Amino acid sequence: MTTELSQEETDLLLRDLGIGVLALTNGSEAYSIPESFGYDGETLYFQFVHTPDSKKMALLETTETATFTVYDEQPTQSVLVQGPVEPIPEGNESKATTAIAENASIPTVNVYPDTTPDEFTIDYYRLRPTAITGRQFNVFTPAPADQ
Numbered sequence: 001m002t003t004e005l006s007q008e009e010t011d012l013l014l015r016d017l018g019i020g021v022l023a024l025t026n027g028s029e030a031y032s033i034p035e036s037f038g039y040d041g042e043t044l045y046f047q048f049v050h051t052p053d054s055k056k057m058a059l060l061e062t063t064e065t066a067t068f069t070v071y072d073e074q075p076t077q078s079v080l081v082q083g084p085v086e087p088i089p090e091g092n093e094s095k096a097t098t099a100i101a102e103n104a105s106i107p108t109v110n111v112y113p114d115t116t117p118d119e120f121t122i123d124y125y126r127l128r129p130t131a132i133t134g135r136q137f138n139v140f141t142p143a144p145a146d147q
Contacts, residue, residue, distance in 0.1 A: 005134030010079045013070060013134060014039040018105030020070035022046075022085075024059035031059050036106045037068070038099025044068060044081060044127040045088075045096035047104070051120050060085055060125070068127055076137040081129050088124040096124040 005013070023032045033056055038045040050057050060066075066085045071078040088096050100106075 001138045002135045003138065005077065005079065005136055007132075009077075009136075010132055010134035011039075011041060013072065013077055013079050014044070014081070015041075015103055017070045017072060018103045020068050022056075023067040023069070024056065024063040024085075026059055026062040031055060035068075036100070036104040038096065038102060038104045040095060040099040042129075043095075043099075044129070045099045046085075046125045046127070047096070047100055047106075048123050048125055049120055050123070051115060065130070066127060077134065078137075079132065079134040081127060081132050083128050083130040085125050085127045088126055093124045096126065 018038075019034060019036050021032050022035045023030060025031065035046055035048075048056065064084065065082055068081040069078060070081075
């Protein structure tokens with residue numbers, strides 16, 4: 001049995017979990033990648049580290065509505081966030097950096113170990129939700145056998 005999470009519960013899960021999976025598309029191919037993120041109660045923020053030939057950055061250009069999924073196993077819950085992903089204009093990154101610092105889970109800054117820092121770029125993006133849904137999956141407990 002599943003139950004729908006309230007807005008407060010989805011907000012809590014988005015604030016507590018600093019990593020999820022971002023799904024992008026070009027209309028014929030889907031591409032999903034793990035991403036750390038920040039959340040300020042309204043918007044998801046990302047710090048994308050990329051090289052010039054990044055598939056992620058190419059698909060950001062063709063994806064009208066992205067889906068971002070966060071989930072936890074104890075208890076089993078998930079939140080889906082849908083909406084456009086857009087670059088944050090230069091000079092306006094402070095909300096993004098604050099949200100990312102507060103709850104992102106960044107395993108490493110250099111996701112390209114064979115690449116020197118001058119070969120990759122860091123850009124800030126945001127996902128403005130058009131839909132947020134959350135579910136909790138309850139453990140199935142069979143009814144006791146009739147005696």
